[in-house]
């Protein structure tokens with residue numbers, strides 16, 4: 001069915017969106033959830049497997065304590081209550097990437113419940129309720145080969161890699177989030193961003209969306225004001241922050257078009273497409289009864305000692321929101337300036353650059369200026385631009401020492417981004433250092449004076465401002481490498497009594 005999509009403004013004028021987010025986080029433990037297999041990303045397929053994570057008969061799981069500890073810390077950081085007793089559950093479903101034909105998860109007895117996370121959107125705080133945080137194991141990965149799309153349709157064969165099967169996975173589920181109106185897409189993005197930062201500050205995961213260690217499913221529904229919430233769809237595996245926002249917006253537009261034409265929304269999972277920004281239907285959504293959950297008989301219940309939980313709570317790091325406030329004060333930034341640092345994803349980069357010796361103003365200048373511009377042009381995240389905070393601090397150090405001027409520093413930075421080495425190496429190898437040695441500059445100064453007699457006469461007659469044109473001429477012949485102050489002094493020395 002092809003429908004013309006309504007304008008976003010019309011959609012939010014007519015309907016109220018309710019969103020919800022389910023986020024899966026692969027924990028950065030050394031070993032898998034129920035066996036001793038290593039967890040690092042990217043090995044040869046099916047080399048990090050054993051009888052337990054392959055589900056071979058007779059093998060028995062043993063829970064990973066580090067994963068339980070990480071999950072409790074996540075729950076505490078999200079202001080949840082921690083269960084004093086809970087169990088793992090079997091979630092039964094048949095899928096080739098699930099070697100046991102069930103997943104060990106948690107069902108009605110999650111480890112952490114009823115918390116919240118405050119996020120900031122347009123300078124306002126929105127409190128997102130957290131329904132539960134539970135622990136489960138990841139599935140393997142299926143690869144469909146031979147088709148054009150990489151999906152099972154049209155594929156000639158499917159391959160399965162079980163290296164990921166059994167990696168500890170934490171699922172964080174929000175309560176439904178009503179009342180955000182037109183801001184729903186931004187709220188969704190702000191929540192995932194804040195959650196990612198919290199998880200990173202806890203050090204429990206590398207939270208890389210592009211490698212799948214943080215994955216997000218986005219629930220969206222629309223209702224008319226004053227009426228019951230609408231039927232929701234679940235958009236699966238949205239794998240970038242930008243896509244979280246786009247997926248909500250696109251689903252709101254699609255649902256409004258269906259409802260506006262008198263249709264009904266089907267409860268289903270949908271796939272988000274990065275290229276078009278659309279969603280298409282996946283399978284119709286299973287309900288909990290389809291999974292025939294029951295308590296996992298091969299594992300003992302979890303009963304975290306409250307004293308241990310208290311210890312973990314007391315040892316939580318400063319959480320990102322407080323941390324950002326402290327940085328904002330230390331850097332002397334207005335709310336708006338801090339917001340642009342946040343929007344650029346530059347907080348940690350600037351912080352690390354300052355730690356490496358640059359002033360906050362200089363660090364901010366490079367990351368929000370030249371480097372952000374390049375990141376936007378090339379469509380990569382600022383953190384992946386190819387320059388490190390240490391290199392940026394080193395570059396600024398060369399500027400402060402008078403070895404590079406602004407223009408030369410930008411050229412050196414291009415070299416850094418291109419992987420040519422450290423700023424000092426690039427400056428030396430490409431002979432970019434500012435020339436302030438008077439001996440080396442004298443010839444260029446004399447040449448400029450000889451080539452511009454009229455201007456030289458003006459300076460001689462006392463119009464010192466005219467010297468600027470001669471400085472410009474010298475900068476040109478030295479390709480910007482002359483130290484402008486020295487050049488100016490040399491010119492005046494020659495032309496004024």
Ligand SMILES: [Zn+2]
Pocket residue numbers: 032035036037048049050051052053054166
């Ligand atoms: Zn294993």
